[in-house]
Amino acid sequence: MSAAVPVPAPPPVDPATAGEMAREAAAWCALHGLVVGDRADPRSATVPGVGLVHAPFSLLPAHLPESIWRQACELATIFNELVDRVSLDGKFLQDSLSKTRQVDDFTSRLLEIHRKMMEINKEENIRLGLHRSDYMLDLETNSLLQIELNTISTSFPGLGSLVSDLHRSLINQYVHLLSLEPKRVPGNAASSKFAEALARAWAEFNVDSAVVMMIVQPEERNMYDQYWLTNHLKESYGITTIRKTLSQVEAEGQVLPDGTLVVDGKKVAVVYYRAGYTPNDYPSEAEWSARLLIEQSCAVKCPSISYHLVGTKKIQQELAKPNVLERFLENKEEIAKLRKCFAGLWSLDDEEIVKTAIEKPELFVLKPQREGGGNNIYGLDLRETLTRLQKEGGDALAAYILMQRIFPKASLAYLVRGGICHEGLVISELGIYGAYLRNKDKVVINEQSGYLMRTKVSSSDEGGVAAGFAVLDSLYLT
Numbered sequence: 001m002s003a004a005v006p007v008p009a010p011p012p013v014d015p016a017t018a019g020e021m022a023r024e025a026a027a028w029c030a031l032h033g034l035v036v037g038d039r040a041d042p043r044s045a046t047v048p049g050v051g052l053v054h055a056p057f058s059l060l061p062a063h064l065p066e067s068i069w070r071q072a073c074e075l076a077t078i079f080n081e082l083v084d085r086v087s088l089d090g091k092f093l094q095d096s097l098s099k100t101r102q103v104d105d106f107t108s109r110l111l112e113i114h115r116k117m118m119e120i121n122k123e124e125n126i127r128l129g130l131h132r133s134d135y136m137l138d139l140e141t142n143s144l145l146q147i148e149l150n151t152i153s154t155s156f157p158g159l160g161s162l163v164s165d166l167h168r169s170l171i172n173q174y175v176h177l178l179s180l181e182p183k184r185v186p187g188n189a190a191s192s193k194f195a196e197a198l199a200r201a202w203a204e205f206n207v208d209s210a211v212v213m214m215i216v217q218p219e220e221r222n223m224y225d226q227y228w229l230t231n232h233l234k235e236s237y238g239i240t241t242i243r244k245t246l247s248q249v250e251a252e253g254q255v256l257p258d259g260t261l262v263v264d265g266k267k268v269a270v271v272y273y274r275a276g277y278t279p280n281d282y283p284s285e286a287e288w289s290a291r292l293l294i295e296q297s298c299a300v301k302c303p304s305i306s307y308h309l310v311g312t313k314k315i316q317q318e319l320a321k322p323n324v325l326e327r328f329l330e331n332k333e334e335i336a337k338l339r340k341c342f343a344g345l346w347s348l349d350d351e352e353i354v355k356t357a358i359e360k361p362e363l364f365v366l367k368p369q370r371e372g373g374g375n376n377i378y379g380l381d382l383r384e385t386l387t388r389l390q391k392e393g394g395d396a397l398a399a400y401i402l403m404q405r406i407f408p409k410a411s412l413a414y415l416v417r418g419g420i421c422h423e424g425l426v427i428s429e430l431g432i433y434g435a436y437l438r439n440k441d442k443v444v445i446n447e448q449s450g451y452l453m454r455t456k457v458s459s460s461d462e463g464g465v466a467a468g469f470a471v472l473d474s475l476y477l478t
């Protein structure tokens, strides 16, 4: 029996005032680079500075209890360390993904690169992780539950931190209308902290003429989120970033006998992936050979193939099994803190849970090993897919994991997209960024590096901003 759903309080301003605030806020976005490429302009994903529109945003910050905020922040350094420990256990990664490998070609290709690195005993002395752990606050149990841990191409460190500034500015400007305190919007330094971690990794590589290479998609409407990091690297550290697609790396790259990666004539210190996380990024063998070339080099990979695999949903589900965390972490309190935020996670070998999910599909999410939004399966689709996979039998089930569906509290909010302010019933997802940099046994950085709040209409299953379902939000601590 679910708790009586509380009637959401109306937003603190009337629609007319909200419209006026939205115009001020959209102007603020244009002035501060809180922008994305506009789908309406055919050049917006390929030509910088052309076809921009303000990033979709929530007019006022989402409320979150301060205790939940502190709990989420505290988990960041523990998850950072966990990723690094698990990444070193190649056998655990290969074994855990061995059945998925049989039925999921993309995961199989990643594992093949990982296996080749194990075969040559490839060691990554300098390891850089720029992660985001996503959570929802479950209404029924009032507990913070992890949706997933992203270890590759975590979006919005650049734009997300700007939304906190936007909201603080609006609260100040409309203080007479809103009884809100600007200081309750937590500072958000994701942009500068991620840039600092990239810069520190570059410094550990210790070749002054080397560059940071950002792996990007041929078309990218989220390029300004990426350029914020490029800008910090240049302005604050004098480090040059080059933008290359995987196919350009294949055409222009080589690994010297000493392991140095050279692309377009430039030595590469750090490879920062903002592509390569989805099968769509590997339309031909050229992209796969580029990924392998990069992995074989001594450049710092963010993420390495191992870090990438640790972030798969199958590994998330394996780590949630009893006694598995104990293989990687010693501190009992830290293990307990991680377990406390684990939602229900099952492989489809578990016939009981598959049966329950077919009976009550609304209580579950069916997840393939995919990133980038728009891949998860809900409701009647979930029932049909499970029933079909069961009939097919064999290992087809191993391509998926089942997860408990989390129901956060819905509230009324104003969302602004394309200059238009809409009122909607929304739910939010809190992402906490974590940066981890290690050089052999020296942990150079292990920190919580800001946050991302994404808010979407509660009727929408999927929650991606880039995928067009959610808006960028920030936090108001209550």
Ligand SMILES: N[C@H](CCC(=O)N[C@@H](CS)C(=O)NCCC(=O)O)C(=O)O
Pocket (backbone or CB within 6 Å): 150, 152, 153, 154, 155, 156, 217, 220, 222, 225, 226, 274, 275, 277, 371, 372, 373, 454, 463, 464, 465, 466, 467, 470
């Ligand atoms: N084009 C790429 C997009 C990269 C991407 O989709 N990243 C995933 C994690 S893998 C992610 O963070 N998704 C949540 C952000 C959202 O809501 O859209 C980029 O930004 O460089």
Ligand SMILES: [Mg+2]
Pocket (backbone or CB within 6 Å): 148, 149, 150, 371, 372, 373
């Ligand atoms: Mg993800």
